[in-house]
Amino acid sequence: MSQAPTQDQKAKEAAVLYTALADLAVFFLQMTFAITTQSLALLSEAIRNGLMLIIEFYTFLILRAVHRDRLGKFRFGIGKLEQMCNLAIGASLLLSGLWIAQRVVQSLLFDQAAATPLGLATAAVISAINLVINALGWFAMMSAARSDDSAIFRAQWRARAVKLFSSLVVQTTMTIAALAKDPMISAGLDGLGASFVGALMVAIGFKMLWGCLPDLLDRSVPKDLAAEIQATLDKAAIAPNEIAHIRTRRAGKSPHVELTLATTGCLWVRDFLQRAERLDGLLRSQMPEADISIAFGAAEALDRVPK
Amino acid sequence: MRRQTSDHRLVMQIVDFALLFLLLAVALFSSSIALIGVSIAGLMMSLREFLLLTIPRGRSKNGSRNYQYGIGKIVQAGSLVIALSAVLAGFWLAGQAFGLMLSGLSEVSPLGLALAATANALVMIWNGFVAYAHYEPFDRAKQLLLRTRRRRFASLLAFQILLTIAVLAKDPVIAFWIDILGATVISLLMTVGGIKVAWEGISDLIDYPLDREREGAIIALLYREGVKPEELIDLRTRRCAQRIFAELTLRTVETIPIEEVRQRLVHLRRALETELTDLDIVVKLHGSEPLKG
Numbered sequence: 001m002s003q004a005p006t007q008d009q010k011a012k013e014a015a016v017l018y019t020a021l022a023d024l025a026v027f028f029l030q031m032t033f034a035i036t037t038q039s040l041a042l043l044s045e046a047i048r049n050g051l052m053l054i055i056e057f058y059t060f061l062i063l064r065a066v067h068r069d070r071l072g073k074f075r076f077g078i079g080k081l082e083q084m085c086n087l088a089i090g091a092s093l094l095l096s097g098l099w100i101a102q103r104v105v106q107s108l109l110f111d112q113a114a115a116t117p118l119g120l121a122t123a124a125v126i127s128a129i130n131l132v133i134n135a136l137g138w139f140a141m142m143s144a145a146r147s148d149d150s151a152i153f154r155a156q157w158r159a160r161a162v163k164l165f166s167s168l169v170v171q172t173t174m175t176i177a178a179l180a181k182d183p184m185i186s187a188g189l190d191g192l193g194a195s196f197v198g199a200l201m202v203a204i205g206f207k208m209l210w211g212c213l214p215d216l217l218d219r220s221v222p223k224d225l226a227a228e229i230q231a232t233l234d235k236a237a238i239a240p241n242e243i244a245h246i247r248t249r250r251a252g253k254s255p256h257v258e259l260t261l262a263t264t265g266c267l268w269v270r271d272f273l274q275r276a277e278r279l280d281g282l283l284r285s286q287m288p289e290a291d292i293s294i295a296f297g298a299a300e301a302l303d304r305v306p307k
Numbered sequence: 308m309r310r311q312t313s314d315h316r317l318v319m320q321i322v323d324f325a326l327l328f329l330l331l332a333v334a335l336f337s338s339s340i341a342l343i344g345v346s347i348a349g350l351m352m353s354l355r356e357f358l359l360l361t362i363p364r365g366r367s368k369n370g371s372r373n374y375q376y377g378i379g380k381i382v383q384a385g386s387l388v389i390a391l392s393a394v395l396a397g398f399w400l401a402g403q404a405f406g407l408m409l410s411g412l413s414e415v416s417p418l419g420l421a422l423a424a425t426a427n428a429l430v431m432i433w434n435g436f437v438a439y440a441h442y443e444p445f446d447r448a449k450q451l452l453l454r455t456r457r458r459r460f461a462s463l464l465a466f467q468i469l470l471t472i473a474v475l476a477k478d479p480v481i482a483f484w485i486d487i488l489g490a491t492v493i494s495l496l497m498t499v500g501g502i503k504v505a506w507e508g509i510s511d512l513i514d515y516p517l518d519r520e521r522e523g524a525i526i527a528l529l530y531r532e533g534v535k536p537e538e539l540i541d542l543r544t545r546r547c548a549q550r551i552f553a554e555l556t557l558r559t560v561e562t563i564p565i566e567e568v569r570q571r572l573v574h575l576r577r578a579l580e581t582e583l584t585d586l587d588i589v590v591k592l593h594g595s596e597p598l599k600g
Binding site: 073074075076077080081083084213216217218219220247248249251258260263266267268269270271272273276293294295296 | 372373374375376377380381384509512513514515516543544545547554559560561562563564565568569572589590591592593594
């Protein structure tokens with residue numbers, strides 16, 4: 001059953017949607033002029049923008065779904081869903097970056113024709129519009145940023161910073177290329193801008209892929225978090241023989257921690273429940289965003305009961 | 308016995324890959340895009356089969372220090388990559404077929420076609436042998452793989468009929484259109500099959516729950532084993548290929564001996580694991596008073 005969003009939630013959704021729509025308009029402009037002017041730098045910037053747009057719309061959809069409580073079917077949380085999207089975007093960025101690099105090398109080796117002066121000038125103007133939108137978006141986010149912001153907002157801010165930085169570089173190279181009278185310099189600067197954006201895409205794409213794979217593959221939590229869990233167990237004065245086993249797996253900001261408690265020293269169910277509740281409370285206070293399960297250790301009993 | 312099965316499987320896979328590479332070589336020589344499609348699709352399927360069968364099942368079940376829930380998700384991620392490659396290959400093949408249809412330039416020679424028919428017949432016979440010449444496995448994962456193998460045999464058989472007609476007709480126009488038709492059908496099969504497998508892989512990787520029918524079956528099993536509806540507080544499920552992960556929260560009276568609960572849960576667990584062979588179940592207990600929050 002979905003719920004109606006509040007006015008505040010609607011306002012946040014509108015802000016994200018309008019920024020994404022402005023980006024979408026710029027993306028179409030960039031694509032159109034990149035194809036007509038044959039500017040590699042503008043094409044690479046358009047591809048990168050297009051991929052970033054997917055993140056923006058994805059975030060918007062997630063935000064809408066969260067506000068309307070529509071992701072309840074993901075009973076283990078949406079951490080993996082977020083990571084899957086990161087994986088898709090990361091892979092797209094990486095592959096697109098490599099494709100751009102191949103195009104740059106191809107144009108250098110086979111001396112392909114550079115964009116026309118008019119084309120470069122138009123590309124520079126489009127790029128300037130994009131730069132202004134990115135700068136405005138980044139300043140708006142910076143002024144709205146708080147120390148306790150959600151991961152989604154922080155990710156958006158980071159993405160906006162990357163956009164601003166790359167569009168700044170592309171704008172610089174594009175303007176010089178448009179103003180330069182020499183076609184060699186124009187082609188060189190166009191290629192330089194494309195190489196920069198390509199390298200940035202490969203680096204960010206690889207980082208995103210590398211960051212989300214362990215989470216998607218159910219890898220155990222990092223050592224520092226495992227140490228934190230152990231410290232909590234020590235604090236709760238849980239003896240090693242009272243724990244049947246611990247299993248953990250990563251899932252974005254909400255790791256899963258499964259602790260199976262043995263019944264050692266418990267006579268009544270009440271004793272076990274008290275122990276479990278105490279441990280659950282301690283772990284939740286240490287890791288408020290984690291998905292914690294304190295299970296009953298029936299498995300170890302299974303080995304002792306004759307079949 | 309296990310060693311013998313493993314060796315037998317390895318030999319089978321080596322023969323499989325050898326024949327598929329032979330088919331690809333003949334396909335490239337004959338310039339038949341349909342046969343190129345058949346060999347690429349076959350290679351993708353064999354690669355997935357290799358991935359699913361070579362991961363030691365014991366290791367995948369018990370997990371390791373870094374992967375305490377098993378390495379099933381790594382296998383699923385590999386399967387996803389293969390499926391996405393199949394989708395891309397399907398698109399590429401469709402593009403090639405479309406380009407050929409527009410240009411009308413076919414490079415398929417009568418000799419190439421005859422060679423293609425022979426190579427395809429060889430691969431088809433091998434697949435028929437692998438798909439039908441042994442007992443039905445008990446393992447559900449292997450049953451699914453066998454079903455895939457049988458589907459592959461049926462497609463190869465259909466393609467063989469078309470190829471034979473093309474060879475016997477000795478008409479370049481017929482050969483051209485059969486090649487285009489074959490490539491189109493294969494690209495469609497690759498794309499649809501790839502999307503289906505990719506969707507399954509993605510669902511597994513994002514902890515998508517079991518469908519209502521299967522969750523309902525688990526709940527029915529719990530009721531059959533004596534769990535009362537008021538005792539069952541929650542059931543969370545997720546899956547990874549054939550393996551089901553379930554987390555059960557049961558309400559219990561606090562004033563009963565722990566041994567009594569333990570005996571009951573041990574039997575419950577055993578009953579569930581007998582019915583659902585690839586089940587990883589975790590049981591949580593809750594006191595008899597209502598849940599907070």
